[in-house]
Amino acid sequence: MTSPFLSSAEGLIARKPVLGGLVAALMTEGQYDFWSRELGSTAAWRRVFARVVAAQWEAADTLTLTLRPNRNLGQVSAGQHLTVSADIAGRRHCRSYSLSRLASGRDICLTVRREPGGLVSNFLHDHVQVGDVLELSQPYGDLATGLVSDATRPLLMLAAGSGITAIYNLLASMAASGRSLQGELLYWEKQPDRFCFTEELNRLQAEHAGLRVSRFCNATEGREDAERGRLDAALAARLAGAYPAASIVACGGGAFVTAARELLGGVGKEFRAEAFTPSFATIDDETDEQFYELVLRRSGKTLRVSSRQSLLEQIEDAGLSPEHGCRMGICNSCSCQQRGGESVNELSGAALRGQGAVRLCVSRANSDLELDL
Amino acid sequence: MSQSKSKSRALSPEELAAFGAELDALQQQAIAAVGERDARYIRRIIRVQQYLEFAGRGLLFAGIFPPAWLLGTLLLGISKILENMEIGHNVMHGQYDFMNDPALSGASYEWDTVGTSDNWRESHNYKHHTYTNIKGVDDDVGYGLLRLFPEQRWHPAFILQPLFAALLALLFQWGVAIQELQLGKLLNGRKSWAQIRREFRPVWRKSRRLLLKDYLFFPLLAGPFFLTVLSGNLVANLIRNLWTFTIIFCGHFTTDAEVFHRSVLDGESRGHWYLRQLRGSSNLRGGKWFHILSGNLSHQIEHHLFPTVPAHRYQGLSLDVQEICRRYGQHYNTGSLPRQFGQVVWRILRHSMPSAPAPRAALIAR
Ligand code: FES
Numbered sequence: 001m002t003s004p005f006l007s008s009a010e011g012l013i014a015r016k017p018v019l020g021g022l023v024a025a026l027m028t029e030g031q032y033d034f035w036s037r038e039l040g041s042t043a044a045w046r047r048v049f050a051r052v053v054a055a056q057w058e059a060a061d062t063l064t065l066t067l068r069p070n071r072n073l074g075q076v077s078a079g080q081h082l083t084v085s086a087d088i089a090g091r092r093h094c095r096s097y098s099l100s101r102l103a104s105g106r107d108i109c110l111t112v113r114r115e116p117g118g119l120v121s122n123f124l125h126d127h128v129q130v131g132d133v134l135e136l137s138q139p140y141g142d143l144a145t146g147l148v149s150d151a152t153r154p155l156l157m158l159a160a161g162s163g164i165t166a167i168y169n170l171l172a173s174m175a176a177s178g179r180s181l182q183g184e185l186l187y188w189e190k191q192p193d194r195f196c197f198t199e200e201l202n203r204l205q206a207e208h209a210g211l212r213v214s215r216f217c218n219a220t221e222g223r224e225d226a227e228r229g230r231l232d233a234a235l236a237a238r239l240a241g242a243y244p245a246a247s248i249v250a251c252g253g254g255a256f257v258t259a260a261r262e263l264l265g266g267v268g269k270e271f272r273a274e275a276f277t278p279s280f281a282t283i284d285d286e287t288d289e290q291f292y293e294l295v296l297r298r299s300g301k302t303l304r305v306s307s308r309q310s311l312l313e314q315i316e317d318a319g320l321s322p323e324h325g326c327r328m329g330i331c332n333s334c335s336c337q338q339r340g341g342e343s344v345n346e347l348s349g350a351a352l353r354g355q356g357a358v359r360l361c362v363s364r365a366n367s368d369l370e371l372d373l
Numbered sequence: 374m375s376q377s378k379s380k381s382r383a384l385s386p387e388e389l390a391a392f393g394a395e396l397d398a399l400q401q402q403a404i405a406a407v408g409e410r411d412a413r414y415i416r417r418i419i420r421v422q423q424y425l426e427f428a429g430r431g432l433l434f435a436g437i438f439p440p441a442w443l444l445g446t447l448l449l450g451i452s453k454i455l456e457n458m459e460i461g462h463n464v465m466h467g468q469y470d471f472m473n474d475p476a477l478s479g480a481s482y483e484w485d486t487v488g489t490s491d492n493w494r495e496s497h498n499y500k501h502h503t504y505t506n507i508k509g510v511d512d513d514v515g516y517g518l519l520r521l522f523p524e525q526r527w528h529p530a531f532i533l534q535p536l537f538a539a540l541l542a543l544l545f546q547w548g549v550a551i552q553e554l555q556l557g558k559l560l561n562g563r564k565s566w567a568q569i570r571r572e573f574r575p576v577w578r579k580s581r582r583l584l585l586k587d588y589l590f591f592p593l594l595a596g597p598f599f600l601t602v603l604s605g606n607l608v609a610n611l612i613r614n615l616w617t618f619t620i621i622f623c624g625h626f627t628t629d630a631e632v633f634h635r636s637v638l639d640g641e642s643r644g645h646w647y648l649r650q651l652r653g654s655s656n657l658r659g660g661k662w663f664h665i666l667s668g669n670l671s672h673q674i675e676h677h678l679f680p681t682v683p684a685h686r687y688q689g690l691s692l693d694v695q696e697i698c699r700r701y702g703q704h705y706n707t708g709s710l711p712r713q714f715g716q717v718v719w720r721i722l723r724h725s726m727p728s729a730p731a732p733r734a735a736l737i738a739r
Contacts, residue, residue, distance in 0.1 A: 026586060034419065047475070090409035328646075335467055
């Protein structure tokens, strides 16, 4: 339940600086956020919290959550993603999901498929209820830039599995803006009961004479409206012939997107792709040295790092001088945010996957890595 | 063999390595166990602290009525103590980084005292914890103001040291705030006024905000009770200063706490480092709430051995540490608050007068 007091307080903060300034003089950000949550509001100083206002099954093991964010969420646009943070057993875990259905007002919808062993997806499926509050990141991604405005070119959209979420969002928002859709959507699922947005896509197809939706499923128990077949050279040739000037968008797992890029990268006017499966290395034997790519976000550098040496040393060897103190894992000076990938803390042996704080001096890379440095 | 006053025996290099390995293993075990329980603990403490502050400030608005003033001041003081020690200090050590909550991130937490967190992370987390009780390197040895060990050079001005110490206790948060400026370096010309001015800017910015909050904005909100709120806030700050001073001084300046010479750093091994942490620190005995209100720094020894382990686990770890100490013939320095504080006071008084260092206690047997 949103507390009337806090939603008005939130309004005051939004209308900075005078009253917001007064609140700032009396309390810290942490305190403001604490009391807001304590009184049942999602208002926050800067952070984006959102209340789950609805949950709806999309297909087997696929759930759409409608979220009502506080005012701190910036403008979202079609095809973008958001990172969802959930507190699971005392730790905050973050995963990124694409916008899916169009929601009313400032609400947003995210569609989450349960992944085998997926910590956050399983948590969202099993534990999150209407009324709960999750933290969101600001939206990011520019899959749609240019696509939405350039209505003249046909669209060729390829989705595999959860890749449909972003693609459906793009199509739905283009249709909602009054544009007549031209082109084809090709959509693969491994199991027939996993197809999402079936009614909605059929309706779009019915309403837009120029749009064709093709579904593919190779499971033995097929589905009437699905063909068989993978994305291969023959299919690519057909598409290239049919849509010589299309804008191509591909979304799916890493392997799918790589195949799409190889087969269709040179076709059409432009090619955009987004892959959602990260490639984590498994924790390997200490003895064999691995090399990974380390992306430093703030300094815009990319380094090749070994799994054998501390991140701090290797970053220093590259000529940067990150903050540090003791160099033995006790002072926390070298702590920095990891944005993606996996690192291992040598002191505790604990692996950190995805986002979190890393102590550079005692951590090493265990996959390609991205740091806020 | 020079004879030392240490109650601990020197370890052979082999023993030292084994000693270090045992503590490393203990630390790994502790870190591996960290999780939901710790998250629940710190969230509960934060909730208690926030409610105490709310209640304390609320009561002060009715502070014209003396019992309300007293209780309000006390609750506000306790909330400031909790925020300072169990929350701020421990969060800034990164003990709760595992939670990935931006509000509890060690690298960015800003605590509610006049010292800036960035300065503290440098002077405390880094210098003090890495170079614990090394004279001339760890500024916490006397805070550049007091002579607490005979190894520090005497000067006639130290005769007034009991007075300085009392002032430091009353104004402790300010002492911490300017510690990293190292004003002493002005006197011997190792720092310029311009440099001090530059470094003082963030300290000033932060302290101005807190001064305005406690001594202007909250009192103004109380309208006619301006003075009752102001005085309550002032006393609450004094309570916290005295408390933190007491706990912190008991952590390193009791009779058996040892001070070290820079030379210990030459090729110092992990085991050696642990040994120095152990011998330079001292604990306080007490009940559950006493430990919580001291930010569990009543277990200064465990804190120095394992600064990144959530502090509420120190009490449990201390049994293992004591057992290890027994096996390696190391003195585990602990006592009640009155006893340990008495020793601190004695140190302050004794070393205000000239005193000669006893032969240095060896850490490693040759
Ligand atoms: S440099 Fe001190 S923890 Fe890494």
